[in-house]
Amino acid sequence: MSPLELLSAAFLLAGAAFCLAGTVGVLRFPDVYCRLHALTKVDNLGLGLVVAGLALQSASWATALKLFLVWLFVLISSAFTCQLIARAALRRGAVPSGGRREP
Amino acid sequence: MHELRTGLACFLLLNILAGMVRVIRGPTLTDRFIVAQLFGTTGVGVLVLLAADAGRDALRDVALVFALLAPVTVVAFVRFAVGNEANGASAASDEEPRP
Amino acid sequence: MTDVLLDGCLALCLPLLAWLVLRTESLSQAVVLFVAFGLLSALGWARLDAPDIALVEAAVGTGLTGALLMHTLSWTEETPPDVRARARRRPWALLATAALTLLLGWAVLALPADSPGLGPEVEARREDSGVKHPVTAVLLNFRGYDTLLEIAVLLVAALGARAVNPRSERASSDAAKDPLTGELFRMMTPALLLVAGYLVWVGDHGPGGAFQAGAILAGGGVVAILTSRMGTPRMSSLRVRWALLTGPLLFIGVGVAPLLSGRRLLELPEKLAGTLIFIVEMALTVTIAMVLLMFFPGTRPSRAGRGGER
């Protein structure tokens, strides 16, 4: 395993860890807004590290650039998604939990 | 390397399955919708991991399309799924007009 | 080893997810699970070495179906008021379906496990199909007749949907001036157009083509309609009609032309086949995008806002 492969494996594992953290966050956080916060972590960090890991072991620069393009689009849409859903949730009357756990 | 990538793809698939719990338990439509977005991004992750195998370069285009079209459902959700969450009615359109 | 794990897990998840979609009483849960089902089936196509189909599933599943079902949520009751009971489970129906499943399973497994199907035939004739990608060769050259009729099916479905749901005149709500979705639309459009063009071009030698590109353009169109940047395509406007008709008319023209020079219907001349297919695919992309947009209910922009929008 050359150092490059070790580094990319480390990135991949870190990315998977963030995806796990995001999923657990969406499952266990008390209200909509916290879950939204967990969701965007998966988008930018989880996927970002996976893409970085794959870019390291990709054969050509074109592949690496396309991977970063995919990540860029996910970033853009994730930024808008988070804002839109939060506003929609507010408009629909979702109450922030304020620390106490909902039943 | 192939084993690691496929193993991680499997791990992300299990993540998607774990998300089903929130879809079923989620009190409101917004919670369910958030999980749908989570699936979209995790799906892109799985596709990108699978695309690294030999001969499967086209899967990166699929991941690109997923990433590009994710906001479409969100915009539709924001525009259409107007409902009152206070009484847990997820999306049933209520009778009284909304401000 | 992990390949078997991934395939097994995916093959198990699909029916499980489908059962979840149909088990719930609440429609919103069914809709979200159905969108997740579309995603998992796209992963299934990817694992079965079918990138073209994964592309169409992705473009159509996330672009159209999700938005359409979200709109459905806004006009349907959660469950019809009179039938609050759980979905009725008729015992004999379950028994019959179980027997049918076993029969189908046995029939599928009884098929020869090593037959290459029509692959070699297509491979042999691929050079004179004008394109290098076998799926596009089959779709637009060897089975051009099937694709032509399929485009007619799409047109009929679009006309039917619009006839049943005429666009009602509604005052444009506040969404018109919403900066957030407007900005989203402004950033998404160039990327969508670029990727759609790329997919039509790459269809010649890789997975891609008219259907995928059309579905992506339709996804962009849906965002345009929802952010009131564009009115729903009006049946009365000439441009919409021409957009609907360019694909089929061009395809029929290209199909009938060989008859004049003594060849059979849809037998494209080898030398011109590649360029003809590309031109037909461009026209089909426009038609498919317009057809998929016709499905999307919406309203005419109010009289006041008529100026700018089509």
Place this chain on the structure above:
Amino acid sequence: MNPWALYALSGVALFSVGLVGLFSHQHVVKRILASNITGSGVLLVLVALARRMSSGPPDPVPHALVLTGIVVSVSSTALGVALARRMARLQAEATHLPEHEPRSDGEGP
């Protein structure tokens, strides 16, 4: 080990789950979803059969069929939803209930 048998059986299971869902639901939209699931079960069996040879590229003919099949199934779903919506409107008018759609419904342009 070639996974085609796995996916073929999964397609058959999808078909039967969709079939059961089709018969056991009253709600029109859920029946549309069920018929969509049945359709994708059939398509999965077709593509699984195309992948029986583990060496070399899969058979492109079923791929072309399934490709057009998916676009047609979306169109039929959209048409089904449009018809269901028309029924909902007519039922609403017939029973003189207020329009089911809230005033600020997505009917905005």
